[in-house]
Amino acid sequence: MMGKRRVTLVLAALAAIGSPPLSATAGEPAWSEKAIKERIDPASLVGMIAGLQLENLAEEGRDLFEARFTTLDGAGRPNATQAIVPTAPRRPAEFAFQRLAGPDANACSSCHNEPVTGGAGGFVANAFVSEGFESANFDTLDAQFSNERGTNHLFGAGLIELLAREMSADLAGLRRAALRQARDAGEPVRAGLSSKGVDFGRITALPDGSVDLTELSGVDDDLVVRPFTQKGVMTSLRQFTVNAMNQHHGMQADERWGTRWTGMADFDGDAHEAELGTGEISALVAFQATLAPPREETPDDEAWAEAASRGRTIFAGLGCESCHRPALPLKSLAFEDPGPVDMAGTLRRGDVEAPATYDLATLEWAKRLPRNDKGEVMVPLFGDLKRHRIADSRTPELGNETLAQRFVERDVFVTAEALGPRRHGALRPPRRHHDAGRGDPRPRG
Template sequence: MKLTLMNSVVVVGLLSPTLLFANLAGEGPRLAPEDRITQGQIVEGELTLDEIRKAGLLIFSTPFNRQDGYGDGEHDSSEPDNNSAESGNRPTLQGNGTYLRVNGLDSQNCLECHSIVSNRTVPATLGIGGGGGFSTSAMLRPVNIDVIDEDFDGTAEYNGRLINPLFLFGSGGIELVAREMTEDLQHLKQYALDNPGVIVNLDTKSVNFGTIAADEHGNLDTSNVQGVDEDLVVRPFGRKGDNASAREFGLNALVFHMGMQATEKFGGADADFDKDGVTNEISVGDLSALSIFVATLDRPFQIESSKNTNGFRLFNEIGCADCHRPVMTTERRKLPFKLTGSPHTPFEDTFYEVDLSKPPTIFKSIFGAGIEVQMFSDLKRHDMGIALAETAFFQDEVQNREFITARLWGVADTAPYMHDGRALTLVEAILLHDNPGSEAGYAAQNFNNLSDDDKNKILYFLMSLRMPRDPVSDLINR
């Protein structure tokens, strides 16, 4: 324990609240041990889906404190922080031992960044699982922020990523689509390996991810792969399409934003990787509950009206639907859950499953098949051009310019738009697609060439794509 007298205030080292004050009123962990469930209870079927979701809701919304494991522990100046949340050794603002804000340690729970259901209403409609306003944007790994504009050019240079938080509704349907796309791509990969010299088109659910070919020695040429990683795993979550599942996204978000380390990744239930005196910060059962809760959040919907028909037709005609695919269908109705780090076999090594055609998600089922997921995305990364490129020092030029196609369901309620929230209206967002090198420039130009009447038809159609009205209401006693 370190004691330093500063301005007549005794500043106690990070470990001391856990060690000294745990028995005082209000000083224990915010997440009560009796509210946590185990992986065994889930796997053995001891809990109902709603009981699992309620446990996940608590992980999602509890404002963690240090006795829960919040933060990176006491800073060790002898070890580099490596600009990474995983190091468990990030510095904090003014050495306050709690917050960093730039590069994580920027919130106490998921709800802080995922709480706006509609920004179209005034005041905003708040709810669990929504998106975030600009003030909740994550600032990822910058080492330079030119806030004083040293060049006097009106540009504050920034070499990290700026990420406006997306809403989480409909995640289960998105993940199921991505799992099936990955399954198709893995089969195509095996076909290429079994047929050396044959150029194989990577087509799945009417989306093309380029081509691959193998030689007689089993070497796979992935130089023509487009919009997906070379391992051919579709990762639908994150602005860059870099998380394959809600579980993987949650694991990474917990450690980045809160320093809450999941035992699934950081050494097991007895490990204290960040040396903060707390073990088993996020157990396997906690992470399962969280991922099942997120995957069963309500889905966005469309207001049905004949008024929107012409707008939808024009949306397709001008090329928007080339990337913003209105509907994806699945072969299955049940989303299986698996641990992170499992082999890329999307429907093997699973421990639980949820039928997405039933409450609470109630995706429209297809007779004799799976469900319809009306997300308006192809789950593929595209080059969005020079003007929208990020300036992150840890990404190459291609990575800085590529983003996964934004899902448009709920778009009426989710301003600001684009990956960093720079577009405040739908028209701004559309026109920003037209810049040098952008794959979507033609669609934006086509929109701009329409009459005002036709532009309005498209905008009215987009404004019919709404967020859930009262998400998670079945779990909350209001």
């Protein structure tokens, strides 16, 4: 005997036969199995968004985060790879859904769900990703073409991105100051790079406007701090979201896979155009940006509380806090979308009349965050947003990934005997670049 739900779906499908197609703005009937039933108008997302308006937008983002995408929405990417740069496979996929064409999951919350939506994921939710930054153009299931990754939590992600933006601005300011000083003095100027107490090495500004980057540490050549993913290679929640929707669901955002960049309205060839507009991506960003950060709580059990206190003392005594900083100071809780450092292929400041500004200070959890004596918010993160060398040729057993990421390691490690009296930086010529705007059409990882 047919169940009630099945009968309902069958009757709904029969009722739809012969009905005129719905427009993208008309919305979908309640019985539709499309995850996106009504589009979000990006024109409504301008200016300051705070209080109830921000909460409502974040709730729309939560609905999309928890939505189960289907082929009716355009899920699957038979003729596109998981690469950040829109790339067609060497040969069309034989099936719409398989390891090479995705999706890995129906919903974002399929993996980001522990202990609640937006959290981490269990071992069974591990993702298998390629290096992802150039073409990801492989047509084999061999494990050597994938890195296994655990699912990161997104709690406090908006605060983390704001920290990275302020740090990037600080580093860029130090570079500008060093270049002005070198130009005025007519000689090289070696300047330290640090922000919020985190050291990123040094640069040497030269009178001709170029910069020696040999001594940089833990940051890209452009001095942009990229706080997201295990490798620290994603600039913003928006870039992360656009990437993840294509990679894990086969849902392409117009701002990267649309006609402007690819010349095609249906780049992945699944007969669905305009799968994700800027409004939907903005709502997803708002949801993630407004997630409360993790809280440090004292256990109720007296013995556990004493052990935790003792462990925290040992943690600090061993020097763990030199990198795993319990908190970093943040000047402003105004989260602008699109952000100031997003690159081509992600919506940018120049693409909109004015960015939307999400005032995180109006959220209840933000009012409870501690502040320092300067009034700056102390963001709890146990990190420093700097890349650290975990494995190298001397300790290869700590390296568990087969594919390198986009960034380049600058430090050269050799034995003391081979080095002799020279410093390791002298083993190769310095890296330089000119401090000029570069029109890179590729989305930066």
